[in-house]
Amino acid sequence: MFTIGDFAQYGRVSARMLRHYDAIGLLRPARTDPVSGYRFYEAAQLARLNRIIALKDLGFSLQQMGAILAEEVSVPELRGMLRLRRAELEAARTAAEARLAQVEARLRTIESEGRMSADDVVVKRTGTVLLAELSGTAAGYGPEDIGPVITPLYAELCRLLETAGVTPAGPGLAYYEDVPEPNGGSGRPAEGSEGKDAIVVHAGMVITEEALAKAATAGAASGRPAADTSGRPGTPTATGLGFDVVTLPGLDSAATVVHRGPMSRILPTAQNLAHWIDANGYRSAGYARELYLECPPDQEKWVTEIQEPVVRA
Structure with a gap:
């Protein structure tokens, strides 16, 4: 079973939304701890959540969604609803494109339920890497939130690396963190927390110490501050080259x-x-x-x- 925070991550929704759906009876948790009140969900409940979000993005009210779900709406029916909604949004095509893409992603997931193979899942250790990175904040963990943040970060990072003469030594690697609490805390939102959906997006490229040292030397010769990689592992540090570096533990x-x-x-x-x-x-x-x-x-x-x-x- 999953905590409300984990289930929200897999569904790409907020914990606050899940609590609201519980309150109105649209999506009840599989179990609620009678002492703490914490909610727990099962992976099978993702199917209902996918339908709820698809209907929501198609413009249906919560009351209408409840009635449609009670009738066990089929995938062809959802497809029909999507076509009608697309016609209605034709005049606002530019603004609606991102939302329609997410509806399509939900429908693809619904269509593949029960047919997805997990044979390619492998549990393994990953190695420690040195990353050049830029960071930004996204409003949430959904693709519609991450994409507009991470895409320009990588474009700018690649430009800065080229300017500094640093050739990436490996592929790009992105990682995410919750926005730190004002008191220095961190971690996923706890049960009962509100407004903690924003996350920090780290867009990184694998580099080598040698390439960074060479760029830092050239930077120092041109009057720029030398790169600093002395921070503790996992903590981004400034280079004076426009990007940060971080030793990301495996x-x-x-x-x-x-x-x-x-x-x-x-x-x-x-x-x-x-x-x-x-x-x-x-x-x-x-x-x-x-x-x-x-x-x-x-x-x-x-x-x-x-x-x-x-x-x-």
Whole structure:
């Protein structure tokens, strides 16, 4: 079973939304602890959540969603609703495109329920890497929130690396963290917390100490501050070259799976991984990392390894 925070991550929704759906009877948790009041969900409940979000993004009210779900709406019916909604949004095509893409991702996930193979999931250790990185803050963990933040970060990072004369020594690697609490705390939102959906996005490229030292030397000769890599592992430090560097520790145990295609369609892969984790006696230990193995101009040909830190349940 998953905590409300973990379930919200897999569904790419907020914990606050899940609490609201519980309150109105649209999606009840599988179990609620009678003492603490904490909510727990099962992976099988992702199917109902997918339908709720698809109907919500199609413009249905909560009352209408309840009635439609009670009639066990079929995938063809959802497809029909999507076509009607697309026609209604034709005049606002530009503003609606991102939302429609997410509806399509939900429908793809619904269509593949019960047919997704988890044979390609591998649990392994990952190595420590030195990253050049830029960071930003996204409003949430959904592709529609991450994409507009991480895409310009990587474009700027590649420009800065080229300017500094640093050639990447490996693929891009993105990782995520919750926005730190004002008192210095961190971690996933706890049960009962509100407004903690924003996350820090780290867009990184693997580099070498030698390449960084060479760039730092050239930078010092031109009057720029020398690069500093003396910070503790996992803590980004400034280089004076426009980007930060971080020694990112490896993961002791990561459930990994390869995603093919654009990251806007990550949902089926991520939820397939969630089913595997639940079925094999693990639980998530943090946000998944994304290792971009192949990123040609055609995003349909992208190959990305999803690395979810896990521990035994």
